[in-house]
Amino acid sequence: MIMNSTKVAVVGSGISGAVCASNLARNGVSVTLFESARGPGGRMSQRREVAEDGKELLFDHGAPFFNANNTEVLGLVREWEAKGLVACWREKFGCFDRVSNKFVDLEQEGLISKRYVGIPGMNSVCRALCHEPGVESKFGVSVGRLEWLEDENLWSLIGLDGQNLGQFKGVVATDKNVVSPRFTSVTGRPPPLDLNLVTELAVKLNDIPVRPCFALMIAFAEPLSSIPFKGFSIKNSEVLSWAHCDSSKPGRSTSSERWVLHSTMEYAQTIIAQTGLQKPSNATLTKVAEELFQELQSMGLNISQPLFKKAHRWYAIPLDFVDRGAAFPATSIAREEKCLWDKNKRLAICGDFCVSPDVEGAIVSGIAAASKLTDVLSCL
Ligand SMILES: Cc1cc2nc3c(=O)[nH]c(=O)nc-3n(C[C@H](O)[C@H](O)[C@H](O)COP(=O)(O)OP(=O)(O)OC[C@H]3O[C@@H](n4cnc5c(N)ncnc54)[C@H](O)[C@@H]3O)c2cc1C
Structure with missing residues (x-):
């Protein structure tokens, strides 16, 4: 007792x-x-930003989702599901190859496991x-x-x-x-x-090991209809490793289309080598936001101009995930x-x-x- x-x-x-x-x-x-x-x-936080027109924009700028296989974890996840704190994110996920500039459908390749997200944000x-x-x-x-x-x-x-x-x-x-x-x-x-x-x-x-990563939060007035997936890893890019449509998750506002992109670790290390470990300045974050967005734009996906764009630096992120097509x-x-x-x-x-x-x-x-x-x- x-x-x-x-x-x-x-x-x-x-x-x-x-x-x-x-x-x-x-x-x-x-x-x-x-x-x-x-x-x-x-690292399961949700970030609140405000667009120029005063609209609130919420982004899961850390972990976009999680998997649960361990029995004890699954027990908790079921409890959270019953309370409405988490739900399955049932969208199609893929992988974009920067060399061929083509998408691969992960689901068709059998690389799928349930993805859970917090409701209404990852921090729930x-x-x-x-x-x-x-x-x-x-x-x-x-x-x-x-x-x-x-x-x-x-x-x-x-x-x-x-x-x-x-x-x-x-x-x-x-x-x-x-x-x-x-x-x-x-x-x-x-x-x-x-x-x-x-x-x-x-x-x-x-x-x-400490693995840095920059996350880019972007919002668009219209859906990016040329992208066939709501989440995709990016292969063979020196700059980007991941992109997901945050507003496609259950329980999110769809008044704008919000995406979060993750940089590669190597890109983040290069920036840190140039600017130091201290909190990044606004100028650094603006430059990073521009470079990550340019990489997305150069993928031939017909990306329109965003109404909001902001980068965030994470200092400790994990190795890649099985779910994202890499099994380290x-x-x-x-x-x-x-x-x-x-x-x-x-x-x-x-x-x-x-x-x-x-x-x-x-x-x-x-x-x-x-x-x-x-x-x-x-x-x-
Ligand atoms: C960009 C990114 C993408 C990711 N993608 C995925 C994914 O797809 N799937 C997945 O499962 N996981 C993913 N992760 C990893 C996942 O987010 C982490 O593994 C998990 O959230 C770590 O939880 P934690 O409690 O161990 O640590 P943290 O979430 O880091 O919590 C530690 C807390 O301690 C606080 N703290 C530290 N020092 C002090 C102090 N002195 N006093 C008071 N408070 C303090 C910090 O502020 C922090 O809130 C991702 C992470 C990032 C950043």
């Missing part, structure tokens, strides 16, 4: 953190979730889980330091601004940057968790345990980087972290 005064902090409201927080709360643990961003979702599941009973969510709060208080046998969390965020019996960190030395090279600050407290875990987190082995640093775990300090580190670099992997990892903490807290 866990006393519901047992407090655990979850750092991050991406899908791994949200699932973990919800599972902990369902087991009687009182959870406080901290998220740097203004809203939930992490995270949003719902972050507001479940027993989960107190604090958005716009960055955890700057995780201090282990040996005498009290507790964690103390401190905000980036030095604010005391409270003391907790356990902590779940859902971003590898929490202990990664790479964090320092990007931000100039030490990572929130002192590496000396968790040397074994830190070593594992050091080797995770997934990065996995905790294949067995599904999360990194320090039982004595009741610290779990979870996220897609532990299992597989996709939404499903992140969910599996969040479930595992909640289960480790629940077990150990029930023995206290």
Whole structure:
């Protein structure tokens, strides 16, 4: 039996953190979730933009959809489906070859598995889980330091601004940057968790590749009727790897046609090599938006001028997906345990980087972290 005064902090409201927080709360643990961003979702966020005419434009500019094969994940997905939080995206998907400038129909080639999307945006599941009973969510709060208080046998969390965020019996960190030395090279600050407290875990987190990507959000007044698919991967392009019609997903407004394009990793690396790792300037984002759009236009698809166009940089994206026609082995640093775990300090580190670099992997990892903490807290 866990006393519901047992407090655990979850750092991050991406899908791994949200699932973990919800599972902990369902087991009687009182959870406080901290998220740097203004809203939930992490790489499953939905972006709100405003067109020149004042119309609201929503884009899933991170993960466009996810698959579910693991039994536990499927169980959750069915629950979310029943609540109207997710639905299947039943559109035709293809692949465009930049050499032949032709489409291939993936469905005909048998490369199809169910694609789920959040309703009305990819962040819907995270949003719902972050507001479940027993989960107190604090958005716009960055955890700057995780201090282990040996005498009290507790964690103390401190905000980036030095604010005391409270003391907790356990902590779940859902971003590898929490202990990664790479964090320092990007931000100039030490990572929130002192590496000396968790040397074994830190070593594992050091080797995770970081794959950048630019996403281009574009909106058109009229449908792009020359494109026979609502999502397609792009082969043999140095610039673009993926395109999907966001407004074709269930539960979206169709008052404009909205597309999201993803750059290749190599293109993003070239831009970062020229401009640095810091937040990209407006000038850089404008140049990237123009280059990604030009690549789409040069594919012979008769693309009209968009009414809105804006680029966003993602810093950590996964390898390619089987679903998109490429089957690379997934990065996995905790294949067995599904999360990194320090039982004595009741610290779990979870996220897609532990299992597989996709939404499903992140969910599996969040479930595992909640289960480790629940077990150990029930023995206290
Ligand atoms: C462009 C793109 C395309 C993708 N395509 C697909 C796809 O087709 N299918 C698929 O399954 N997956 C896809 N993915 C991957 C998928 O989005 C991720 O695997 C998954 O969302 C990761 O979830 P997570 O919880 O592990 O991490 P995240 O979503 O990154 O969550 C970590 C959270 O922690 C927060 N945080 C970090 N540090 C702190 C701190 N100090 N204090 C407070 N909060 C903090 C961050 O703000 C973030 O919200 C894609 C991702 C991107 C970016």
